[in-house]
Amino acid sequence: MSIKKRLLLSNIGMIVIPIICLFLVEIIGAYLLFVVFKGNPHGNELKFFISFRFIALALILVITNGLLTYYVSKSIISPIKKLSIAARKISEGDFEYSIVSNKRDELGELSNIFEEMRLKLKKAHEAQMQYEKNRQELIASISHDLKTPLTSIKGYIMGIQDGVANITEKLERYMNTIYKTVNDMGGLIDELFLYSKLDLQCVPFHYEKVDLHSFFADLVDELAFDLEKEQGSATLLANEGDSYLVEADREKLKRVVTNIIQNSLKYMDKDHKEIKVTLLSKPDEVIVEIKDNGSGIKKSDIPFIFENFYRTDTSRNSSTGGSGLGLSIVKKIIEEHGGAVWAESELGKGTSIYFKLKKVT
Structure with missing residues (x-):
């Protein structure tokens, strides 16, 4: 039931229920007082009955108003509290608080929409965490794949500086190895550049x-x-x-x-x-x-x-x-x-x- 219908029925109930209850109280009270206990309808018993009716009416209005207000407010406030808790948990990074609702009112629909949003945020958060993990692995892999050839180049250059390659043939072999290693590093950097551009969708495609x-x-x-x-x-x-x-x-x-x-x-x-x-x-x-x-x-x-x-x-x-x-x-x-x-x-x-x-x- 929608909130609008619930509020409308509540307002009708605040009028109809007291009337019915007062009618029943009056019939039952009059029967007990004037029939069962044979009270005088023109004496003190009548004054008592009128006072009783007034007190009963006041109690009926208070109880009816209180119960209907409590029921309607609870049906509205409880889902709002759950939504508030869920929003707070999401803001703190907790995406596990589920608020699936089987109610067919506006708040139930809002709760289910919020639940869909939570699941999407959870999925996006997991994707972000995976992306961060991949980024760290990428940095570690780049560091490894660049450090290895650089260490090799450094070793050959130190060998040349120390005079290890003291003959032309050995020096030429050292230089060829350095050139090949630098060329491989160039290829790695080119592929890194292309991969990054593809990842950022910055590469134009001409179909x-x-x-x-x-x-x-x-x-x-x-x-x-x-x-x-x-x-x-x-x-x-x-x-x-x-x-x-x-x-x-x-x-x-x-x-x-x-x-x-x-x-x-x-x-x-x-x-x-x-x-x-x-x-x-x-x-x-x-x-x-x-x-x-x-x-x-x-x-x-x-x-x-x-x-x-x-x-x-x-x-x-x-x-x-x-x-x-x-x-x-x-x-x-x-x-x-x-x-x-x-x-x-x-x-x-x-x-x-x-x-x-x-x-x-």
Whole structure:
């Protein structure tokens, strides 16, 4: 019942209930006094009866008014108190105080709206806490990944200063190592910069119609040429009769494929390196699979490989290196396109990275 109806009925009750009660008191009192006890209707008993009626009326009005006021005020004040307590707890950072109401009045509706707000605030608070945790992990990872090459550079420079590299061949090797390390740091900083801009949605996307079959045909031909030098192979599998036309940023899409392939090649443990790209055309989307025959990923690691700076235990070594941001950048770019990315893997057999994009006509 709404508050308006409740107040209206309360006001009606304050009039009707005393009248009914006074009528009943008068009938019962008159019956007892003049019939049962045979009082004189024209004597002192009449005066007593009139005084009794006046006192009864006063008591009925006080009790009726008090009870109705208490009931109505309680039905309004109690939910307001709960809302006040909930608001205070939320202001103190406590999002666990629930105020779900099953009442069908304005305050019940307000309580349920407040409860929805509490749940959203709780979710936002948890997201903020997770963001803060990720930020701290990001800073720790950046510190680690920058400190390691800087320590290496410092060691080689000290070696040169101390005359350890006292022959031309050794000095050249030292300088080449320093150059490679600085170059790797430059790549890390570039990826950090791109990741930050993607995270802040500051990177402009220039969409155009892209035929994924032609797009991957060129990329796979180039990759196959490079892998032939290492007795490897790259192949493209697609039904040429199907349509693979999507709307995408060509440069960003190339960055996606490059990051996936570089990540695959980094963890190849076979003598014959193999990359297979498969295109699957569906009515509303195109699914791309990039499969390698590398070492594979543990099932427990697969849900986290697209997180920033996440690397499997075997990847933190000098032979693989990397910023740990490659697949995070892939995810952000694909999601900016309105698509999705995921992975399947089997230890010792290889990994497949999938992503899908919406098809256009």
